[in-house]
């Protein structure tokens with residue numbers, strides 16, 4: 363996804379300053395334009411050269427340095443910013459902004475910008491819990507500033523407790539989602555299922571399928587970025603869980619079913635991208651099955667069709683299914699749309715080698731309850747997710 367937006371990153375003087383490099387590297391990969399302002403104290407921990415190299419822009423340090431062009435630095439950066447991120451944010455910068463103090467390049471830029479400002483605090487746990495710091499944060503929140511709260515853990519000073527900079531992945535994903543232009547799912551709850559389920563035959567063996575979970579995860583990320591409150595119920599996958607999403611890990615059909623039913627009622631949109639096992643071994647052996655005869659027969663019995671069940675429980679929810687087909691794509695998908703009482707079904711041909719299961723791309727047709735068929739080009743799974751929500755939110 364291409365984002366040609368500008369993020370101004372303020373680095374203040376804390377031991378976590380080096381982690382800002384990782385945040386910048388991640389945001390650069392998401393194709394944002396990055397400008398860095400370092401405070402005097404930050405220079406004691408990291409060098410501007412590292413930030414300059416990663417951001418590919420001159421690092422701004424001083425309000426009174428020679429301008430590169432005729433522009434007032436704090437005003438030009440404040441105007442350039444689509445978003446400001448202060449990482450790490452010390453008690454000092456939080457206190458300064460909360461008190462209206464603007465005495466260096468970073469604090470003046472924060473004061474002068476109209477862009478959203480996010481603070482990612484990191485400091486000693488006693489400092490973080492100091493009522494003055496907490497009060498300052500509360501004040502800033504009231505004025506519309508945002509916070510990515512620190513985690514609990516072992517801090518650089520050896521203390522244990524709150525104050526550790528939030529995970530850099532979470533910070534970069536939070537920023538990305540703030541910068542997303544479409545926010546039409548704000549206030550909506552979206553439930554997504556993804557990945558394969560497993561059906562065990564003994565303590566070491568199970569039946570599963572080739573689902574990678576990529577499609578469902580892309581849907582969860584798109585929904586999150588559009589402002590939804592997202593729950594992702596996922597079978598075992600090798601891909602990283604999206605930050606800012608409530609992830610529930612399950613293994614079997616039954617666990618997925620229970621988890622989906624528990625969460626179903628309060629949802630606005632439910633999308634079942636999971637590849638659920640249709641059959642499970644009739645008998646589960648508590649002991650490992652030993653090899654004996656040359657032939658071994660495994661009896662399978664039908665397992666619950668989760669989506670069909672949801673179709674019967676549906677009230678106001680918009681219900682979306684997937685149809686993985688190797689033949690008669692349209693007829694089979696249309697049948698599933700009706701039998702499972704769906705609003706939309708996303709049909710894909712799993713025999714295509716460059717799309718489908720483990721691929722980052724997909725080529726699908728979306729069938730709507732009202733009879734429309736939307737044939738999409740081959741595109742990334744994230745793009746498919748975008749098209750799907752565009753369609754759902756069309757009215």
Ligand code: CTP
Nearest residue numbers: 634636638639640666667668669683684685686
């Ligand atoms: N699904 C489900 N529970 C199952 C099987 C499927 O919830 N036990 C859901 C899938 O998540 C998907 C849709 O139903 O959204 C269609 O799944 P698919 O595997 O394409 O079809 P099936 O209904 O299993 O039918 P078939 O295997 O005959 O194609």
